[in-house]
Amino acid sequence: MSIDVPDAMTWAQIMSVMMWPLVACLVLPGVLVYYGLHIIRREVIFVDLALAQVATLGTCVCLYLGHEADDPHNYFWSLGFTLAGALLFTFTRPSKHARVPQEALIGIIYVVAAAAGILLLSKSPHGKEELQRTLVGDLLTVTPPQIGRTAALYAVIGVVHFIFRKQFIKLSFDHDHAAKGGWSVHFWDFLFYALFGLIVTSFVQVGGVLMVFSYLIVPAACATFLVNSLLVRLLVGWCVATLASIVGLYASFELDVPTGAAVVCALGGALLLTGIAAPLLRRCR
Amino acid sequence: MKTKFALLLGALLLATTAHARLNIVVTTPDLASIAKEVGGDKVEITTLARPTEDPHFVDAKPSFIVKLNRADALIEGGADLEIGWLPALLTGARNAKIQSGQPGRILGNAGVVMLEVPTTLTRAEGDIHPLGNPHYVIDPVNAKIVAAHLADAFAKLDSAGAEAYRANAKKFTDALDAKLAEWTAKLAPFKGAKVVSYHNSWPYFAARYGLTMNIFLEPKPGIPPSPAHLASVIARMKEENARVIIVDPYLNRKTAQTVARSTDATVVDVAQMPGGVKGADSYIALEDYLVNSLAAALEKK
Ligand SMILES: [Zn+2]
Numbered sequence: 211m212s213i214d215v216p217d218a219m220t221w222a223q224i225m226s227v228m229m230w231p232l233v234a235c236l237v238l239p240g241v242l243v244y245y246g247l248h249i250i251r252r253e254v255i256f257v258d259l260a261l262a263q264v265a266t267l268g269t270c271v272c273l274y275l276g277h278e279a280d281d282p283h284n285y286f287w288s289l290g291f292t293l294a295g296a297l298l299f300t301f302t303r304p305s306k307h308a309r310v311p312q313e314a315l316i317g318i319i320y321v322v323a324a325a326a327g328i329l330l331l332s333k334s335p336h337g338k339e340e341l342q343r344t345l346v347g348d349l350l351t352v353t354p355p356q357i358g359r360t361a362a363l364y365a366v367i368g369v370v371h372f373i374f375r376k377q378f379i380k381l382s383f384d385h386d387h388a389a390k391g392g393w394s395v396h397f398w399d400f401l402f403y404a405l406f407g408l409i410v411t412s413f414v415q416v417g418g419v420l421m422v423f424s425y426l427i428v429p430a431a432c433a434t435f436l437v438n439s440l441l442v443r444l445l446v447g448w449c450v451a452t453l454a455s456i457v458g459l460y461a462s463f464e465l466d467v468p469t470g471a472a473v474v475c476a477l478g479g480a481l482l483l484t485g486i487a488a489p490l491l492r493r494c495r
Numbered sequence: 496m497k498t499k500f501a502l503l504l505g506a507l508l509l510a511t512t513a514h515a516r517l518n519i520v521v522t523t524p525d526l527a528s529i530a531k532e533v534g535g536d537k538v539e540i541t542t543l544a545r546p547t548e549d550p551h552f553v554d555a556k557p558s559f560i561v562k563l564n565r566a567d568a569l570i571e572g573g574a575d576l577e578i579g580w581l582p583a584l585l586t587g588a589r590n591a592k593i594q595s596g597q598p599g600r601i602l603g604n605a606g607v608v609m610l611e612v613p614t615t616l617t618r619a620e621g622d623i624h625p626l627g628n629p630h631y632v633i634d635p636v637n638a639k640i641v642a643a644h645l646a647d648a649f650a651k652l653d654s655a656g657a658e659a660y661r662a663n664a665k666k667f668t669d670a671l672d673a674k675l676a677e678w679t680a681k682l683a684p685f686k687g688a689k690v691v692s693y694h695n696s697w698p699y700f701a702a703r704y705g706l707t708m709n710i711f712l713e714p715k716p717g718i719p720p721s722p723a724h725l726a727s728v729i730a731r732m733k734e735e736n737a738r739v740i741i742v743d744p745y746l747n748r749k750t751a752q753t754v755a756r757s758t759d760a761t762v763v764d765v766a767q768m769p770g771g772v773k774g775a776d777s778y779i780a781l782e783d784y785l786v787n788s789l790a791a792a793l794e795k796k
Pocket of ligand 1: 551623624695696
C-alpha cells in the first residue's frame with residue numbers, strides 16, 4: 211500500500227484545522243513588521259511588550275468587573291488602557307539628559323502591568339486560563355470575522371502611515387532633525403504610539419502578548435541584520451514573518467502542540483538562522 | 496512519523512472493514528472509561544483531556560479539532576465543566592453531527608441528580624460550577640446512571656449494536672454493585688470524618704461514603720488560595736480536627752503541604768480521572784485506589 215493516501219489526508223486535515231490561523235498569520239503581521247522597523251530604529255524595543263501588557267491589563271480589569279472574555283467591552287477597556295500607555299510613552303521619549311533611561315520606565319510599566327493583571331485575575335473564576343490566554347492567545351480558534359475586523363483596522367492604519375510616511379519616518383529615523391523642524395513632535399509621536407496601541411490591542415485578542423512582541427521584533431530584526439534600505443527591509447521582514455508562520459503552524463499541527471507558542475518559537479528559530487547566515491552573506495559580498 | 500502513518504493506515508483499514516464502528520470523542524477520561532466499558536469493541540473512543548490535566552482548563556491542540564471534526568458522537572459532562580475550552584473547538588470543528596440537540600451530542604449527566612446547583616449566580620462572585628457541581632462521575636452510583644444513559648445513546652446511533660451496549664452496561668453495573676458493597680464497608684468506620692480538599696470536586700464522593708468535605712483550600716472554585724483564606728483553613732482544620740488533605744494531580748501540592756505542616760495533616764494524592772494516579776487505569780481500579788488510600792490515611796489519625 212502506498213503512503214500517498216495518508217499523506218494527502220494529512221494535508222486536507224491540516225487545512226481543515228489550520229486554515230484560519232494561517233490566514234491570520236499571513237494577513238495580520240504585515241503592519242506589525244512595519245512598526246517593528248520603527249521600534250527597532252527608535253531603540254524602544256520593549257515598548258511593544260509593555261503596551262501589549264497594558265492592553266492585557268485593560269482586559270483583566272474588564273474580566274474583574276464581571277464581563278465575559280468575549281464581551282465587546284473588553285476591547286474598549288483594553289484600548290483605553292493602551293492609549294493611556296501611549297500617552298505616557300510619548301512624554302518619556304529617550305533623551306541624553308534623562309536621569310532615568312526610558313528603557314527602565316518601559317520595563318517597570320511591563321512588570322507592574324503584568325503583576326496587576328495577576329492580582330485582578332486571581333479574583334476571577336477563569337483567571338488561570340485567562341492569564342495563559344493573555345500570553346499565547348487563541349490563535350488556533352480564531353474566527354473569520356475576528357480576522358476580518360482586525361485586517362480592516364490594519365488597512366486603515368496602513369493608509370494613515372502611508373499618507374504621513376514622511377513625518378513618521380523622519381521621527382523614527384532622524385529624530386534630532388525632526389525636533390528642530392518646528393512641527394509638533396509630541397503630536398506625531400502620540401499619533402505613532404496611539405496607532406501602535408490600536409494595533410497591539412487588536413492583535414493581543416488574537417495572538418497574545420508573546421506573539422505580538424515576536425511579530426513586531428523578530429522579522430524587523432532579521433531584516434535589519436540582512437539589508438539596509440527601509441523598503442527592502444520591509445519586504446525581507448514580510449518574507450521572514452510569512453515563512454516562520456507557516457513553519458510554526460505546521461509544527462503545531464504535526465507535533466500537536468499549542469499553536470501560538472509554536473509560532474513564537476518558529477520566529478525565534480528564524481532569528482537564529484539569520485544570525486548565522488548574515489555574517490556569511492556579508493563575507494560573500 | 497512511522498507510527499503515525501501506521502496509525503493512519505490502521506484507522507483507514509478499520510474504517511473500511513468495520514464500517515459500523517462508532518467514532519466517539521469524549522472530553523474527560525472518567526467518562527471515556529465508562530464509554531469504553533459500554534461501547535466495547537463496537538466503538539472507537541478518543542479522549543481529549545489527559546488524566547492529569549485540570550478538566551476545567553485543557554490546552555487546545557490542533558488534533559482536538561480534527562478529532563471533533565470526524566466524530567460520530569461527542570460525550571461531554573453536561574454541567575459546564577468544559578465551558579472554558581470546548582465551545583471554541585466545536586466552532587472550529589464544524590461537525591453537524593455533534594451540535595447540541597443532535598443524537599451525536601451526549602450529555603454525561605442526563606439523569607444524574609446534580610449537587611450544589613446555585614440559586615443565584617453572578618460571575619463577580621466567582622464560580623466555575625454554574626450548573627451545579629460537575630464532578631459527579633466519581634460516585635459509583637452516578638457511574639451506573641452514566642453507563643445506562645450511554646448504552647441508550649449508543650443504541651440510538653447504532654441500532655444494530657443496541658443489545659450489545661445494554662449487555663455491556665449491565666456487566667459494568669453488576670461489577671460496580673459488587674464493588675460498591677466492599678467500598679462502603681471499607682469506609683464505614685470513618686463516617687463523618689473530615690477530609691479537606693483543594694478544589695470542591697468531591698461532594699458526590701463524600702456523600703456516597705458518608706465523609707464530610709466542606710473545607711477547601713480554594714476560597715471559591717477556580718480562585719487560587721489567598722493567604723488569609725489559608726489561615727482560616729488552618730484554624731478550622733485544627734478546631735474541627737481535620738487531618739487529611741486530598742490533592743488532584745493538576746493542583747498545587749505545595750500549598751497543601753504547607754497547610755499540612757501547620758496542622759499535622761497527611762496529604763493524599765487523589766485523582767478523579769482513571770490514569771490520574773499510577774496503576775489506577777480503569778474506573779474500578781481508581782475507585783479502589785481512592786477508597787483504600789483514604790481509609791489508610793484516616794486510620795492513621
Ligand atoms: Zn470544579
